[in-house]
Amino acid sequence: MIGWSNHTGKAVAFDRENVDTDQLIPARFMSTPRADGYGKFLLHDVRFDSDGSPYGDIALNNHLDASILVSGKNFGSGSSREAAVYALIDFGIRVVVAPSFGDIFASNAVNNSLLPARVSATDAAFLLSVSSDGAEGISVDLDHMTISTKDRVMNFDLDPVWRKKLLNGWDDIDLTLNHQDEVAAYREQLLDNQKWRFPVATG
Amino acid sequence: MMAATNLLDKLWDIHEIHRRQDGASLLWVDRHLVHEGSHHAFAKLADKGLVVAEPNLTFGVADHYAPTRGTPQSPAIARMIRTLEENTSKHGIECFGLDDPRQGIVHVIGPEQGLTLPGLLINCGDSHTSTHGAFGALAFGIGATEVAHVLSTQTIWQRKPKAMRLSVTGKFGLGVGAKDLALHWISKLGADGARGHAIEYVGEAVRALSMEGRMTLCNLSIEGGARFGLIAPDNKTFEYLKGRTYAPTDSHWEQALEYWATLSTDPDAQFEREVAIDASDVTPIVTWGTSPDEALPVSGRVPDPDELGAYESKGLQATLDYMGLTPGRPLDQIEVDQVFIGSCTNARIEDLREAAAVLSGRKARVPGMVAPGSMMIKAQAEAEGLDRVFIEAGLDWVNAGCSMCVAMNGDMVAPGKRCASTTNRNFQGRQGPGARTHLMSPAMVAAAAVTGRLTDVRPLLMGRNAA
Ligand code: SF4
Numbered sequence: 001m002i003g004w005s006n007h008t009g010k011a012v013a014f015d016r017e018n019v020d021t022d023q024l025i026p027a028r029f030m031s032t033p034r035a036d037g038y039g040k041f042l043l044h045d046v047r048f049d050s051d052g053s054p055y056g057d058i059a060l061n062n063h064l065d066a067s068i069l070v071s072g073k074n075f076g077s078g079s080s081r082e083a084a085v086y087a088l089i090d091f092g093i094r095v096v097v098a099p100s101f102g103d104i105f106a107s108n109a110v111n112n113s114l115l116p117a118r119v120s121a122t123d124a125a126f127l128l129s130v131s132s133d134g135a136e137g138i139s140v141d142l143d144h145m146t147i148s149t150k151d152r153v154m155n156f157d158l159d160p161v162w163r164k165k166l167l168n169g170w171d172d173i174d175l176t177l178n179h180q181d182e183v184a185a186y187r188e189q190l191l192d193n194q195k196w197r198f199p200v201a202t203g
Numbered sequence: 204m205m206a207a208t209n210l211l212d213k214l215w216d217i218h219e220i221h222r223r224q225d226g227a228s229l230l231w232v233d234r235h236l237v238h239e240g241s242h243h244a245f246a247k248l249a250d251k252g253l254v255v256a257e258p259n260l261t262f263g264v265a266d267h268y269a270p271t272r273g274t275p276q277s278p279a280i281a282r283m284i285r286t287l288e289e290n291t292s293k294h295g296i297e298c299f300g301l302d303d304p305r306q307g308i309v310h311v312i313g314p315e316q317g318l319t320l321p322g323l324l325i326n327c328g329d330s331h332t333s334t335h336g337a338f339g340a341l342a343f344g345i346g347a348t349e350v351a352h353v354l355s356t357q358t359i360w361q362r363k364p365k366a367m368r369l370s371v372t373g374k375f376g377l378g379v380g381a382k383d384l385a386l387h388w389i390s391k392l393g394a395d396g397a398r399g400h401a402i403e404y405v406g407e408a409v410r411a412l413s414m415e416g417r418m419t420l421c422n423l424s425i426e427g428g429a430r431f432g433l434i435a436p437d438n439k440t441f442e443y444l445k446g447r448t449y450a451p452t453d454s455h456w457e458q459a460l461e462y463w464a465t466l467s468t469d470p471d472a473q474f475e476r477e478v479a480i481d482a483s484d485v486t487p488i489v490t491w492g493t494s495p496d497e498a499l500p501v502s503g504r505v506p507d508p509d510e511l512g513a514y515e516s517k518g519l520q521a522t523l524d525y526m527g528l529t530p531g532r533p534l535d536q537i538e539v540d541q542v543f544i545g546s547c548t549n550a551r552i553e554d555l556r557e558a559a560a561v562l563s564g565r566k567a568r569v570p571g572m573v574a575p576g577s578m579m580i581k582a583q584a585e586a587e588g589l590d591r592v593f594i595e596a597g598l599d600w601v602n603a604g605c606s607m608c609v610a611m612n613g614d615m616v617a618p619g620k621r622c623a624s625t626t627n628r629n630f631q632g633r634q635g636p637g638a639r640t641h642l643m644s645p646a647m648v649a650a651a652a653v654t655g656r657l658t659d660v661r662p663l664l665m666g667r668n669a670a
Contacts, residue, residue, distance in 0.1 A: 020494075022631070023632065026636065027610055031279045046631075074398075074428070077428070078425075079344075080329055083243070102395070102428070103398060103430045104345070111348035161223075161226060161360075172348070173251070173351070177356075183229075183231075195458070196458050197322075197323065199234070200451075
């Protein structure tokens with residue numbers, strides 16, 4: 001993972017609430033290897049009709065170069081499928097802005113350098129309206145936790161742990177290896193005191 | 204004197220190996236369950252040249268893509284199952300594959316095999332891992348990057364959630380249970396109503412639930428936005444677990460029991476949030492929309508966009524269009540095309556008994572499928588003769604797996620078709636592109652099968668021995 005602190009790009013609105021992970025990537029695409037690219041699956045059944053033709057009234061279809069997605073509350077609710085994040089990333093999205101996010105989605109996003117930026121309902125409504133047909137030059141600043149359009153600067157919320165991870169591009173596995181001794185000691189202590197925690201098959 | 208702590212605090216403390224200054228905790232993982240969807244995580248491991256830290260604490264099962272009849276429906280599906288079997292065998296992980304009599308849905312077999320125990324931390328790359336919290340375990344779903352982390356370190360970084368207590372006083376009426384309760388509170392609080400919280404379910408009505416009912420309740424925590432659901436263990440929990448294949452025995456069982464008895468919230472402990480519900484206010488409930496909080500008592504009517512503000516009405520109209528519903532229509536006049544009884548929410552033996560109690564001696568007016576939660580449940584149901592009830596009613600009795608809950612194995616609801624389902628998500632396209640899903644309890648699905656429309660099950664239970 002590579003750290004980042006600033007991003008400027010085109011924002012586009014997807015003005016719905018509860019955009020769940022089954023919409024973000026329908027289950028039938030999930031047996032595809034990641035190397036094939038997941039961008040084409042993003043919001044597939046919302047973006048395309050049953051013959052595979054794109055719907056013209058979905059702004060995302062007209063702004064394939066967007067890197068900031070603005071949406072309604074509870075974005076990414078539902079399943080733990082990280083493929084929902086892969087679909088966004090492979091499409092080119094770096095930041096999703098919404099009033100709230102599904103917890104597992106948000107954590108998956110951060111693990112892939114995608115910023116889930118939480119804004120107030122008022123700011124979300126403003127951003128949805130300015131980006132309803134795409135908006136160039138939207139800046140996201142992770143250092144100052146702001147989103148700027150040409151005439152307004154807004155704050156966003158993010159768990160401080162996640163902010164640090166995004167800024168530093170931390171990989172959790174590397175971090176954990178720094179605690180190897182503590183983990184080993186914890187395990188020893190479990191074996192001494194709570195052996196029942198380790199499963200043994202009977203019968 | 205020690206400060207009073209709640210169940211979440213106790214479980215968190217015992218698993219915490221390290222806490223960073225920023226508040227992130229490094230937690231020990233007692234059980235890690237993997238399934239076909241874990242292939243991304245195994246690929247990450249291979250990329251980094253890492254090995255599985257604790258293969259003996261890791262268990263695999265084929266469920267999401269498991270065929271419910273015969274062989275996998277496509278080469279891609281077969282490949283998903285084969286990849287799981289290859290990955291687990293390569294890393295020395297026990298896997299309950301398709302030919303294993305212990306195979307079933309991951310959140311059903313964990314408890315069934317005694318892998319799920321009070322006081323454990325359980326992770327799985329699946330959001331309904333909250334199910335295992337019914338045993339007083341700290342159980343939560345994780346994504347693929349986190350799965351790779353658990354595989355390689357047997358630990359997980361996590362910020363402690365806020366504690367929320369949901370108290371359910373009073374008693375449920377006839378034909379009302381855990382599924383109705385879950386959809387009831389989610390419809391009141393919203394699909395993100397408990398976001399950022401771990402919910403501890405307490406109160407007389409929760410205590411009265413069987414372990415199956417408690418699992419249903421905890422399972423659905425995530426549909427209200429909570430990654431964790433918790434119920435303090437009691438004698439019912441211990442009786443359920445005693446003698447299960449992987450449950451501790453002899454002195455280890457005694458040692459465990461002693462510890463498990465400490466797993467409850469202290470009387471004066473604080474919660475960041477309190478919600479109270481009276482069980483007698485809960486009635487048979489169904490979803491009408493495409494989010495689990497879009498649920499109403501079956502006696503209700505489809506909501507009307509005209510009664511809402513501009514923004515909400517736009518969203519509501521889109522939902523009604525997708526669902527093919529008109530405002531104001533009584534819910535119990537909505538005809539269904541098919542039914543599905545299955546999933547980690549409602550495919551345990553008690554669920555099957557409840558559905559059979561309604562279906563016994565009756566015919567289904569619409570086709571449908573009953574997919575037991577595990578092959579062991581399938582065998583038990585057959586020993587009890589429940590399979591005969593379903594088959595004689597005209598429903599298909601198939602093998603265990605996630606099946607039509609997520610439509611990954613090829614079992615799907617066709618576009619535009621309407622399904623009464625015991626599953627957990629009515630999302631657009633969840634049961635197949637264009638599928639229309641109504642969530643409800645197993646008894647309510649059975650009632651819908653009998654009448655061919657959404658139906659209050661209670662009159663159908665009159666004079667019967669409901670489970
Ligand atoms: S039954 Fe459905 S919710 Fe449960 S694990 Fe399978 S796909 Fe997930």
